[in-house]
Amino acid sequence: MRLNRIGYLIREGFRSIATHGFMSFASVTIIMACLIIMGSVSLLTINIDAGIKSLEDQNEVVAFVDETYSEEQARALEPAIAAVDNVSTVEFVDRVTAMDNFMSSYDKSLMEGIDETVFRHRFVIQLTDISLMAQTKAALESVEGIMKVNAHLDYAKSFVTVRNVVSVIALALIAILTFISVFIMTNTIKLATFNRREEIAIMKMVGANNSFIRLPFVVEGLVLGILGGGLGFLAELGIYHLVTGRVVGGITGSFINVVPLSTVAMPMFVAFMGIGILVGVFGGVNAIRNYLKV
Amino acid sequence: MVQMKDVKVVYRSSDIVALDGVSLNIDEGEFVFLVGPSGSGKTTIMKLITGELRADDGEITVNDYDMRRIKRRKLPKMRRSLGVVFQDYRLIENMNVYDNVAFAMRVVGASNREIRRRVPYVLELVGLDGREKRLPKELSGGEQQRVAIARALANNPRMIVADEPTGNLDPVRSLELMLLFEKINEMGTTILVVTHEKELVNAFAKRVITIDNGRVISDGMDGYYSYEIE
Numbered sequence: 236m237r238l239n240r241i242g243y244l245i246r247e248g249f250r251s252i253a254t255h256g257f258m259s260f261a262s263v264t265i266i267m268a269c270l271i272i273m274g275s276v277s278l279l280t281i282n283i284d285a286g287i288k289s290l291e292d293q294n295e296v297v298a299f300v301d302e303t304y305s306e307e308q309a310r311a312l313e314p315a316i317a318a319v320d321n322v323s324t325v326e327f328v329d330r331v332t333a334m335d336n337f338m339s340s341y342d343k344s345l346m347e348g349i350d351e352t353v354f355r356h357r358f359v360i361q362l363t364d365i366s367l368m369a370q371t372k373a374a375l376e377s378v379e380g381i382m383k384v385n386a387h388l389d390y391a392k393s394f395v396t397v398r399n400v401v402s403v404i405a406l407a408l409i410a411i412l413t414f415i416s417v418f419i420m421t422n423t424i425k426l427a428t429f430n431r432r433e434e435i436a437i438m439k440m441v442g443a444n445n446s447f448i449r450l451p452f453v454v455e456g457l458v459l460g461i462l463g464g465g466l467g468f469l470a471e472l473g474i475y476h477l478v479t480g481r482v483v484g485g486i487t488g489s490f491i492n493v494v495p496l497s498t499v500a501m502p503m504f505v506a507f508m509g510i511g512i513l514v515g516v517f518g519g520v521n522a523i524r525n526y527l528k529v
Numbered sequence: 530m531v532q533m534k535d536v537k538v539v540y541r542s543s544d545i546v547a548l549d550g551v552s553l554n555i556d557e558g559e560f561v562f563l564v565g566p567s568g569s570g571k572t573t574i575m576k577l578i579t580g581e582l583r584a585d586d587g588e589i590t591v592n593d594y595d596m597r598r599i600k601r602r603k604l605p606k607m608r609r610s611l612g613v614v615f616q617d618y619r620l621i622e623n624m625n626v627y628d629n630v631a632f633a634m635r636v637v638g639a640s641n642r643e644i645r646r647r648v649p650y651v652l653e654l655v656g657l658d659g660r661e662k663r664l665p666k667e668l669s670g671g672e673q674q675r676v677a678i679a680r681a682l683a684n685n686p687r688m689i690v691a692d693e694p695t696g697n698l699d700p701v702r703s704l705e706l707m708l709l710f711e712k713i714n715e716m717g718t719t720i721l722v723v724t725h726e727k728e729l730v731n732a733f734a735k736r737v738i739t740i741d742n743g744r745v746i747s748d749g750m751d752g753y754y755s756y757e758i759e
Contacts (some may be wrong), residue, residue, distance in 0.1 A: 243635055254623045295568040295618035319715050387596075388657045433619065434621055436619070437619050437621060438632075438636065439605075439608070440608065440613050440619070441608065441609075441613075441680065441684075442606065442607075442609035442633075442636055442637060442684070443605060443636040444602070444605040447636060459616065498561070
């Protein structure tokens, strides 16, 4: 295809957007709306997932040191514990600190006469993946000098179950929403091109080949997709900023840790633009497919 | 130019036999009227010639293309050897006169230089010079049909096929249009006009092919419209 012809077809794509102003506006709006709905569900899922992850991180494992070990001997175990697979952080708590922590939680008068020798030196351990808690517990118990490991295996299981359920629901929801959005978007574009079936028929009759007819629609779909994706992204950013900054912050204070905007912005931009462009181009090409068969 | 031999077309959806063994030849440089009542098969013949429809049986050749076996991707090239004119003009509403005509040339990959040279020429030929910037809706029916003819002529086709081109025009405009077709024919382009306007056909001493019930019932060079229509 000659360059001046490609230039002409690209100009035709832009001209067509301007000429069919209302339908172009409708296509961009629908792409935007669908992306915002999909984006909001995805962001909600990401935040729920991050929330669960943060709760998981608070689910600590405590490894008690042999009571015959001195503090120095106990501290010397730290590298061996840190070397165990799936251990994320290790914090040594000596028996005095352990007693103070314990006492602060109860009425001191009930604890009279108890001294620190009742308590053992211990390590407070956080895990990388709590679904592997049972294996990690066994590995910690096998470390020389560790007498006992307390791990809430039932909590860990619950968290893993909740995470899996949330992931499955979110994936299903996103898949359904994607399907519905693509359906709505392609139909809007189809409606926009329905008005132009006569134009396509004329093109066919004067001898236009399919690529000549298709290219302006591809350009048009591309531009509408970029516009819909870009505007949808900006709107989603605004909504996220508003919801995370004011609503969540205002109502629940620091209870919920929201994923920062800077973390989600780039992946969200790529996803919005990608989906917008794909839907725009495929919608445009798919919409005229039937008219090209003449 | 156009050769049909024992062509049969059956519309599967309704089992209607649209053409039942039609044979005809149209030679280079001829001016032919194709006449017949509504539903006789005229439009089916048009569609066979333009490649919108495929025959179920028989042989059909248009501008050396075997229309029963032509590949879909070859159709655009075949159509460029034809100029097609419709009753309802079929102009692109949001393009002005110049662009409607230039469009047909852009489709075939003509350079801007060729377009700038050819479009004014064909617009002058059909009597529309000075109306280049007008939109179709700003023109009369006769003028719109002239734009359609200019578009059909843009790529210098070997043949122009016109389906009821005067159907929406008054008798004076119809006559003017036929005179234009005659002028184009004299310049060497083959013309096939589908019509059922008896007076118009009889005003020109041209070949007339009459079709009824999917069959050719007369084919005469005396220019007489022999079939009586209600």
